[in-house]
Amino acid sequence: xxxxxxxxxxxxxxxxxxxxxxxxxxxxxxxxxxxxxxxxxxxxxxxxxxxxxxxxxxxxxxxxxxxxxxxxxxxxxxxxxxxxxxxxxxxxxxxxxxxxxxxxxxxxxxxxxxxxxxxxxxxxxxxxxxxxxxxxxxxxxxxxxxxxxxxxxxxxxxxxxxxxxxxxxxxxxxxxxxxxxxxxxxxxxxxxxxxxxxxxxxxxxxxxxxxxxxxxxxxxxxxxxxxxxxxxxxxxxxxxxxxxxxxxxxxxxxxxxxxxxxxxxxxxxxxxxxxxxxxxxxxxxxxxxxxxxxxxxxxxxxxxxxxxxxxxxxxxxxxxxxxxxxxxxxxxxxxxxxxxx
Amino acid sequence: xxxxxxxxxxxxxxxxxxxxxxxxxxxxxxxxxxxxxxxxxxxxxxxxxxxxxxxxxxxxxxxxxxxxxxxxxxxxxxxxxxxxxxxxxxxxxxxxxxxxxxxxxxxxxxxxxxxxxxxxxxxxxxxxxxxxxxxxxxxxxxxxxxxxxxxxxxxxxxxxxxxxxxxxxxxxxxxxxxxxxxxxxxxxxxxxxxxxxxxxxxxxxxxxxxxxxxxxxxxxxxxxxxxxxxxxxxxxxxxxxxxxxxxxxxxxxxxxxxxxxxxxxxxxxxxxxxxxxxxxxx
Numbered sequence: 001x002x003x004x005x006x007x008x009x010x011x012x013x014x015x016x017x018x019x020x021x022x023x024x025x026x027x028x029x030x031x032x033x034x035x036x037x038x039x040x041x042x043x044x045x046x047x048x049x050x051x052x053x054x055x056x057x058x059x060x061x062x063x064x065x066x067x068x069x070x071x072x073x074x075x076x077x078x079x080x081x082x083x084x085x086x087x088x089x090x091x092x093x094x095x096x097x098x099x100x101x102x103x104x105x106x107x108x109x110x111x112x113x114x115x116x117x118x119x120x121x122x123x124x125x126x127x128x129x130x131x132x133x134x135x136x137x138x139x140x141x142x143x144x145x146x147x148x149x150x151x152x153x154x155x156x157x158x159x160x161x162x163x164x165x166x167x168x169x170x171x172x173x174x175x176x177x178x179x180x181x182x183x184x185x186x187x188x189x190x191x192x193x194x195x196x197x198x199x200x201x202x203x204x205x206x207x208x209x210x211x212x213x214x215x216x217x218x219x220x221x222x223x224x225x226x227x228x229x230x231x232x233x234x235x236x237x238x239x240x241x242x243x244x245x246x247x248x249x250x251x252x253x254x255x256x257x258x259x260x261x262x263x264x265x266x267x268x269x270x271x272x273x274x275x276x277x278x279x280x281x282x283x284x285x286x287x288x289x290x291x292x293x294x295x296x297x298x299x300x301x302x303x304x305x306x307x308x309x310x311x312x313x314x315x316x317x318x319x320x321x322x323x324x325x326x327x328x329x330x331x332x333x334x335x336x337x338x339x340x341x
Numbered sequence: 342x343x344x345x346x347x348x349x350x351x352x353x354x355x356x357x358x359x360x361x362x363x364x365x366x367x368x369x370x371x372x373x374x375x376x377x378x379x380x381x382x383x384x385x386x387x388x389x390x391x392x393x394x395x396x397x398x399x400x401x402x403x404x405x406x407x408x409x410x411x412x413x414x415x416x417x418x419x420x421x422x423x424x425x426x427x428x429x430x431x432x433x434x435x436x437x438x439x440x441x442x443x444x445x446x447x448x449x450x451x452x453x454x455x456x457x458x459x460x461x462x463x464x465x466x467x468x469x470x471x472x473x474x475x476x477x478x479x480x481x482x483x484x485x486x487x488x489x490x491x492x493x494x495x496x497x498x499x500x501x502x503x504x505x506x507x508x509x510x511x512x513x514x515x516x517x518x519x520x521x522x523x524x525x526x527x528x529x530x531x532x533x534x535x536x537x538x539x540x541x542x543x544x545x546x547x548x549x550x551x552x553x554x555x556x557x558x559x560x561x562x563x564x565x566x567x568x569x570x571x572x573x574x575x576x577x578x579x580x581x582x583x584x585x586x587x588x589x590x591x592x593x594x595x596x597x598x599x600x601x602x603x604x605x606x607x608x609x610x611x612x613x614x615x616x617x618x619x620x621x622x623x
Contacts, residue, residue: 056465060622081467082373090458094386096393105389108382109466111371120364127361129354137393148356153462158365178356185358189365 009034009069009161009192010055016063017050024050026216027064032194032209034160037187039207040196041315047216048196049089052163055194056086068161085159089166091146092153095139099130099149102138103156110157124152128182144175151182161192168202180205200315212318220318227314234283235307236272236290241300243267249299256293257286268302376469383476388483400446401488405439409495412559420560425500432496433513433586434558439492440485440517441553441578444525445545447481451532452541464620471617474529478522485521489514505591513588516601520581523605526612533619558582577604 010032017025025047032038040048053059055066057077065072071079086092093102100121107117125134128148133141138149147167154162164183168176183206187193197203203210203224210227212220220227228234236259240249250261250270259272274286287306294301374382391397409428412435417424451474454460463473493501493510503510528545535541555569556578562570573579580600587594 053461056461058461058464078467081465082370084465086461086465088458088461092458092462094459095457096390097386101389105382105386106462106466108385109374109379109463109468111374113371116371123360123364127357127364129356132354155365157370181358182356182361185356185361186365189362191365 007033010038010067010194012051012055012064012066014064015051015054015061015066017047017054017059018062023216025054025061028213028216028218030211030218030221032192034192035187035190036209037183037193037195037207039203039210040194040213041198041200041203041207041210042196042213043198046213048198048213049165051213052086052165052194052196056084056163057081058086083160084163085154085157085161086163087150087154087165087167089169091138091150093138093146093149096137098135098137099125099141100134102149103153106153107156112156120156124156128152143171144178147171147175147179148182151179151186155186155191158189159191161194162186164193164195166196166198168197168199176202212315214319220314230314230317234274236274236283236287237305237307238270238272238294238301239266239303240268240270241302245299246270248297249294249301252293252297252299253290256290259286271307373467376472379468379472380475380479383473384479384483385476387477387480391480391484398484398487400443401484402491404443405436405488405492406495408435408439409492409499413499416559428496428499428501430586431559432492432501433589434556434582436489436492436496436513437517437578437582437585438553438556438558440488440521441524441581442549443485443488444481444521445528445542445549447477447525448528448530448532448541448545449538451477451529452535452538455533470621471613474526474616474620477529478525481525482518482522485518486514489517503589503591505589509589509591513585516588516598517581517585520577520601520605523609524577526608526616529616530612530619533616552576553578556582577601577608580604 008031010030012028012030015025015028015030016023028047028051030038030040030051040051042048050059054061055068055073057073057080060074067073068080069083071083073080094105097105100118103121103124104114104117107120108114112120122131122134125131128151130145130148130152133145138146141149151164151167167183168179171179180202183193183195193206195203195206207224209223210221211218212227220230222230236253238249238253240246246263246268250263253259253261253270253272257272257274259274262271262273264270272290274283283306287304291301291304409432413424413428413431416431417427421427421430460473493514505513527548528541531541531544535544555573556576557573558578562573562579565573577600580597581604584594584597584601587597
């Protein structure tokens with residue numbers, strides 16, 4: 001990499017980290033635009049945390065280059081540290097100290113004087129709904145509270161780039177939604193967020209661009225739309241009035257759309273997976289055509305919905321194995337899956 | 342799930358998006374803290390930990406009291422005629438021995454701490470790199486001071502009368518703390534190098550027992566075999582014990598003080614950089 005490309009918060013080229021025999025990160029190229037949420041999606045052990053640690057100057061890369069706002073993460077580590085914040089996979093706060101003490105401690109380390117550090121701590125605790133728990137030790141916090149204090153600690157000084165390493169792992173759905181709201185609020189103020197996650201819907205909800213990473217390599221990269229389009233335009237779900245008409249309806253869908261039709265367990269329901277190659281039509285256009293044909297054939301459709309392909313399907317299509325299989329493969333260090341290769 | 346968790350979840354107030362946004366608008370950053378200020382802040386963290394877990398003061402209170410009582414009455418009669426005579430000689434030595442022994446807990450606390458997520462945050466802050474470690478040692482210096490005061494008090498109760506008066510005693514303790522601060526970098530190194538708390542403890546014992554016992558803390562080295570005298574007379578603990586003994590007795594043992602400070606500088610210059618290298622590579 002010669003020069004810093006304007007508008008990029010993170011640029012990596014051929015980033016490598018090995019632990020003994022394992023190539024945890026095996027030539028990762030990333031280009032993260034400023035002001036967005038960039039999702040790094042992958043199963044456990046894919047190399048997400050290792051990548052984040054290298055970008056946050058906590059681990060030295062064994063190969064390749066990484067720049068954060070144009071600063072090399074090894075040679076200009078201090079400049080990088082001045083502009084980023086890290087919320088690790090495990091609470092990056094001191095468990096023995098109280099919420100207030102943690103924030104005041106970090107505020108002082110960031111250069112605030114005693115008074116300013118206390119004020120900022122109180123304001124953050126208030127904004128994060130933690131005022132009541134301010135005087136309690138972190139080890140007595142619930143999972144959701146820990147995540148909040150952790151993120152609060154990361155924005156004591158508004159960072160230009162925030163690393164969120166699996167911010168919702170182990171949280172209940174409600175706390176997860178609250179963390180998502182916080183992430184949205186942070187990005188709305190102009191901070192770039194690099195979010196790693198193993199939850200496909202989390203990347204779907206928050207990120208505008210996504211890199212799918214598996215076994216230390218980026219296997220796909222693009223906007224959510226691009227990634228989804230790569231596995232097809234989506235699917236049409238239909239519910240018929242009369243179960244007896246289902247075989248006929250399936251035939252009509254096959255002929256009009258050239259789609260794979262799946263009969264659901266519900267005897268009146270069926271799903272047609274739309275292919276991209278079928279036509280230039282959008283998913284909605286294809287669905288409209290299908291509905292017209294069905295009506296002409298005298299088939300009554302009670303209800304229909306258009307489904308976008310889920311990132312689950314994307315992952316399956318890209319790797320040839322689902323996320324579970326990938327974890328198992330990583331765990332047993334099995335040789336490369338034929339389908340994936 | 343436990344009742345406590347459910348209560349907490351229910352208590353949890355919603356995140357206020359507006360006040361959060363207002364906080365995030367403030368983009369100005371204060372200048373970075375100085376090396377000294379960052380170190381002091383980490384020292385404050387160590388003090389807060391003592392406040393929350395006061396049991397950890399056990400090793401600087403009960404342990405030193407036990408050391409004074411045990412050795413005064415165990416060896417007093419045999420070595421000096423009576424415990425009261427012996428304590429005049431023993432107290433500065435046992436003070437040195439106990440504090441130098443306590444330093445090894447630094448390694449254990451560094452080792453248990455480094456595995457926690459908070460260390461990743463500290464290491465990603467734009468601050469003077471050694472300040473985290475210096476902070477530990479500043480907190481520990483406070484512990485050493487507490488241990489020293491406790492032991493002196495017990496000693497005085499048992500009949501120890503320092504001829505150097507308050508000035509001599511304070512000078513002796515100050516020298517002891519300076520040495521311990523420098524010496525502790527061995528433990529920060531082991532704390533970062535070894536994988537488990539147990540191995541840190543094991544290695545520390547192997548270093549600390551010979552180093553403190555093979556010294557002039559208990560007896561005059563003149564009765565020892567020649568090869569042992571060679572070791573004992575050049576041991577940093579012997580120099581430190583002699584210097585502290587001299588200062589508390591109202592002398593000015595310049596040679597011994599110089600040797601002690603020399604050793605302290607050596608420990609700091611060798612093990613400080615190794616510690617920081619390990620810290621940066623962790």
